[in-house]
Amino acid sequence: MxxxxxxxxxxxxxxxxxxxxxxxxxxxxxxxxxxHTIERYRVGIPALQLLPMLSIDPPPSxxxxxxxxxxxxxxxxxxxxxxIDFDDENAQSWYDAAKDIRGLFLSHSLTRPIKVELxxxxxxxxxxxxVVEDSHPLxxxxxxINPRIHTIIDEYPKLKNxxxxxxxxxxxxxxxxxxxxxxxxxVTVDWDLNRVDWMHAEQRIxxxxxxxxxxDVEVEFERGEINQTAFPLHKPTRASGLGGHIVEDYPxxxxxxxxxxxxxxxxxxxNGPLVHGPFATIGGYLEMRVNGGPVKKYAVACxxxxxxxxxxxxxxxxxxxxxxxxxxxxxxxxLLKLTDKNGMGPGMLQERRATTFEAPSRRAHNFTLQxxxxxxxxxxxxxxxxxxxxxxxxxxxEHVASKARKIKFFxxxxxxxxxxxxxxxxxxRTSKNGIIDIAxxxxxxxxxxxxxxxxxxxxxSDFDAPSAACGSLLEDxxxxxxxxxxxxxxxxxxxxxxxxxxxxxxxxxxxNMDWNAQEGMGFSTEYCFVADPNTLARRITDRxxxxxxxxxxxxxWIGVAVGGPVKANEPPGGSLVYVTDAEETIKWIQGIGSPGxxxxxxxxx
Numbered sequence: 001m002x003x004x005x006x007x008x009x010x011x012x013x014x015x016x017x018x019x020x021x022x023x024x025x026x027x028x029x030x031x032x033x034x035x036h037t038i039e040r041y042r043v044g045i046p047a048l049q050l051l052p053m054l055s056i057d058p059p060p061s062x063x064x065x066x067x068x069x070x071x072x073x074x075x076x077x078x079x080x081x082x083x084i085d086f087d088d089e090n091a092q093s094w095y096d097a098a099k100d101i102r103g104l105f106l107s108h109s110l111t112r113p114i115k116v117e118l119x120x121x122x123x124x125x126x127x128x129x130x131v132v133e134d135s136h137p138l139x140x141x142x143x144x145i146n147p148r149i150h151t152i153i154d155e156y157p158k159l160k161n162x163x164x165x166x167x168x169x170x171x172x173x174x175x176x177x178x179x180x181x182x183x184x185x186x187v188t189v190d191w192d193l194n195r196v197d198w199m200h201a202e203q204r205i206x207x208x209x210x211x212x213x214x215x216d217v218e219v220e221f222e223r224g225e226i227n228q229t230a231f232p233l234h235k236p237t238r239a240s241g242l243g244g245h246i247v248e249d250y251p252x253x254x255x256x257x258x259x260x261x262x263x264x265x266x267x268x269x270x271n272g273p274l275v276h277g278p279f280a281t282i283g284g285y286l287e288m289r290v291n292g293g294p295v296k297k298y299a300v301a302c303x304x305x306x307x308x309x310x311x312x313x314x315x316x317x318x319x320x321x322x323x324x325x326x327x328x329x330x331x332x333x334x335l336l337k338l339t340d341k342n343g344m345g346p347g348m349l350q351e352r353r354a355t356t357f358e359a360p361s362r363r364a365h366n367f368t369l370q371x372x373x374x375x376x377x378x379x380x381x382x383x384x385x386x387x388x389x390x391x392x393x394x395x396x397x398e399h400v401a402s403k404a405r406k407i408k409f410f411x412x413x414x415x416x417x418x419x420x421x422x423x424x425x426x427x428x429r430t431s432k433n434g435i436i437d438i439a440x441x442x443x444x445x446x447x448x449x450x451x452x453x454x455x456x457x458x459x460x461s462d463f464d465a466p467s468a469a470c471g472s473l474l475e476d477x478x479x480x481x482x483x484x485x486x487x488x489x490x491x492x493x494x495x496x497x498x499x500x501x502x503x504x505x506x507x508x509x510x511x512n513m514d515w516n517a518q519e520g521m522g523f524s525t526e527y528c529f530v531a532d533p534n535t536l537a538r539r540i541t542d543r544x545x546x547x548x549x550x551x552x553x554x555x556x557w558i559g560v561a562v563g564g565p566v567k568a569n570e571p572p573g574g575s576l577v578y579v580t581d582a583e584e585t586i587k588w589i590q591g592i593g594s595p596g597x598x599x600x601x602x603x604x605x
Contacts, residue, residue, distance in 0.1 A: 039195050040220070041120035043094040045102050048117060071104050084118070094118050122173065129575045130170045130533040131487055131505040132183050138168065138217055139506050145208060146510070149185070152204050158197045162190035164226050164514075165565045167528060167576065168507035171218075184218040185209075188565045191223050224567035226513055227543060227574065245371035246364055249402065250409045254359055254449040256549055257493030258282045260301070260417055260441075261361025262309035268325050272317045275325050279361035280305030281495040281547035283560055284451040284474070285603040286440065288589075290346070297448055297603055298440040301547040302562055303343075303423045304515075306439045309355045310344075310420075312336030340519065343425035345592060355420040357441060364495075365410060372403035418443030422592070426519045430584035432481075435513070435524045437562045438585050451603050453491075453555070458499040464532075465499070466491050466553040474549075477602045478556040479583040480504055480527040490529060490552055492561055492577075494545030502531045502540045504558075504579070511578055513563075526578035527559060541577040550579050557582050557602055 037048040082097040102116040132139060149166065153159045165188040172181025185205065189198060198221040209217045246259065254260075261279040268275055283300045290296075307313060312334025318324040330337045335351055344352055360368075379396040382389070409415060421442040428436035451474040459465035469491070478485070486506045493499045505528040512523040529550055531540045541548075541561060548561040559579035566574065589600050 038095075041122045042117065043098055044115060044117035045095070045098045046115065067105060067108060071101075074104060075101050125173060128172050128174070128181070128533045129530060131503045131528075131530045132168055132170055132507055134483070134487060134506045136183055136506075138183055138214055141212055141214065142168065142507055145212065145214075148208055149205055150510075152201050152208075153187075156197065156201055158193055159189065159201055162193050162197075164188040164190065164224065164512050166510040167565065168509070169505065169528075169530065169576070170533070171220075172533075182216060182218045184220055186567075187219075187221045188224040188226070188567060189221055191225065193223060222567045224565050226511060227563050227566040245368040246360055246406075247371075250360055250406055250415070251449075252414065252446060254282055254299070254417075254443075254447055256282075256284045256449070256451055256453070257495055257498070258359055258449070259361055259364045259495040259544070260299075260357050260359040261363060262306075263356050263358035263362070263416065264309070265362070266308075266313075266315050268315045268317050272315075272325075275315055276361070276363045276366070277308040277315075278305065279363050279495060279544055281545055281561075282359070282441070282449075283547045283549035284557065285449065286586075286600055287603050288440075288601075289599040291597055296442075298421055299418075299443050299448075300549070300560065301439045301441060302437045302560065303425060303439045304437055304562070305546050306355070306357070306420055306423060306441075307336060307339065309357060310336045310339055311351070311354070339423065340426045340515070343428065344420065344423050346422055352420040352422070352442075357417040357419070357443075358415045359417045359447065360415065362410075362415075365406065365415070368406060369403060372399050372406075375399045376403070416444065417441065417447055422589075424588065426513075426515045427521060428588060429521075429524065430581060430588070432581070432584065433525045434581055434584060435511075435526065435562065436585060436588045437580055438560065438588070440589075450605070451549070451557070453551070454493060454499055458493070459501065460499075463499070463501040464489060465501070466551075468553045469551070469555045472555055473604055474551055474557050474602060475555045475604050476557070477582045477586065478552070478558050480550075480558050480579060480581050485552070485558065488552075489532075490550055490558065492529070492540070492545070492548045492550045494541060494548035494561065496542045496544030497539060500531075500540040502529050502576075504528065505530050505576075509578060526562075527581065529559075529561065529577045529579045531575040539574065541574045545577070560585065 037044045037046075039048060042048055078097050078100045082093045082100075084093045084097055098116045098118055102114055105114045138145070146166075153163055165186075167186045167188075169184055169186060170179075170181050171184040171186065174181075187198070202219050202221055205219050209215060209219070251258070258281070259279050260282050262277050265274045265276050267273075280301060285297050286300055287295050287297045312331055313336050314328040315325050316328045318326045330340065344355075346352070376396060376399050379392050379399065382392050383396065386392075418441050421440040423439035424436040430436060453466065453469045453472055453474065455471045456465045456467070466489075480486075486504050488503060489501055490504055491499065491501050507528070508525050509528045510523050511526050515521075529540070541564060545561055546563060549557055550559045550561055551557045559582050561577045562580055564574040564577040586600050590598050592598055
């Protein structure tokens with residue numbers, strides 16, 4: 001149940017948690033001795049649910065469900081009588097209201113466990129985020145404040161091992177007043193951390209900001225994860241919901257932002273179901289000359305999106321009633337274990353040629369066929385009910401023909417893409433501590449596309465299209481670093497969300513990918529591509545977009561999208577994505593082997 005409340009001040013946030021003493025939960029004790037759970041904008045009795053919550057229809061047979069409508073007038077009356085104010089000391093009014101609402105159910109002998117939770121509107125509506133302008137004093141102070149934040153986090157074992165990103169953004173709720181919304185240092189932590197694990201660190205960071213004259217800067221810790229934006233796996237069926245389908249005919253030559261994936265199904269364990277892995281994005285194309293030989297073109301993707309195709313990768317069924325499909329541990333001594341650590345170079349001829357791909361991915365193909373099946377069945381029903389509408393007959397014929405063409409595309413083997421040529425693995429870094437997350441694919445000449453920016457129609461109306469670049473080839477590459485670029489509009493084309501627009505933030509983000517610890521690596525520092533706050537959808541990236549080229553209106557390729565934070569209080573999709581630097585990536589490739597062995601440049605024709 002939600003009830004409007006004003007944003008909490010730093011002082012009130014502290015007062016709500018200052019009595020928390022349990023090291024393993026958010027539990028606090030109220031004056032009447034009853035236990036409840038509190039977080040920013042939330043109170044729950046007897047305990048809070050882990051965010052994000054899922055809205056489901058509970059069985060009507062549950063006694064509590066049948067009582068909700070009956071009790072609704074009394075629930076509204078309680079909320080009004082308590083005059084809820086979230087700035088109240090220890091959120092006492094919220095606790096009293098939750099206690100009384102829960103009491104309604106318990107007083108009617110509903111012995112099944114009843115949980116009541118009050119959420120403020122800040123957890124109900126999507127948040128608006130945007131870049132921090134370079135004139136804000138935190139931008140200049142960040143090089144000195146950032147290491148002090150890391151020192152504090154490292155002093156708390158759970159935070160040291162459980163933080164995932166540190167982003168500096170403007171975060172608010174209204175686009176028309178966005179410039180007045182606070183700059184926020186937003187720390188993403190693992191799902192299993194609790195408020196008491198970070199509240200003292202939060203207070204100490206706030207004290208640092210106050211001493212630096214930055215009392216207007218907010219601090220938040222939120223549960224979440226870093227989404228490596230490859231599309232999640234699914235069982236190979238056309239009966240498990242739409243997602244990632246392709247409306248147009250499959251292209252023979254692959255443009256920027258094309259869908260691809262491993263050209264095989266996976267068995268989950270020894271006797272588990274067949275599943276297909278994620279799909280991801282072919283960002284664009286590079287050309288390379290080796291030892292003065294002929295120039296060859298290669299497709300560009302992310303390493304973390306091609307590793308499923310490498311020997312040693314496997315899925316298993318997790319124990320438990322839901323039979324969730326999860327990634328298995330990588331076996332020691334496997335090719336994948338070696339590649340995670342060292343990457344894979346052109347010299348590993350047999351291994352890389354055995355690592356093969358297709359486009360579109362079979363996941364997208366299966367969901368595309370389901371999309372056509374659903375349209376065909378619906379049109380058949382519409383025609384039966386009213387056969388006199390010629391448009392329905394035409395649409396039916398188009399869907400039947402499109403489905404047949406796509407099946408033939410696979411039957412004829414035209415989906416085959418090629419094999420891995422080289423990849424970075426997980427342990428490569430730029431000179432500025434950014435990750436190198438790159439793979440080059442050696443693909444069939446018949447499937448080779450170019451780096452042409454889509455025309456203006458590819459951008460939705462709420463995104464500004466790159467007017468000077470639309471329909472033209474990228475002509476050069478540049479770094480994300482120059483000050484002239486930061487804060488200006490940039491663009492990307494991904495396999496999941498298509499063509500979107502945002503800006504590069506003036507403050508880089510610290511990112512602690514989940515593979516860092518297992519590979520003995522520390523956090524990296526990444527450029528941050530952020531949605532414009534006035535964009536209605538504010539969804540510039542989603543799973544499946546990893547590998548997408550990021551570029552400017554001046555037709556310069558500046559980086560590759562690799563992932564972004566997914567937080568408990570955020571909607572699906574992403575308003576920001578981390579970007580690896582194009583120039584630094586090229587430097588790494590050119591640094592393989594002896595000096596001058598590899599000459600690499602962007603394909604411009």
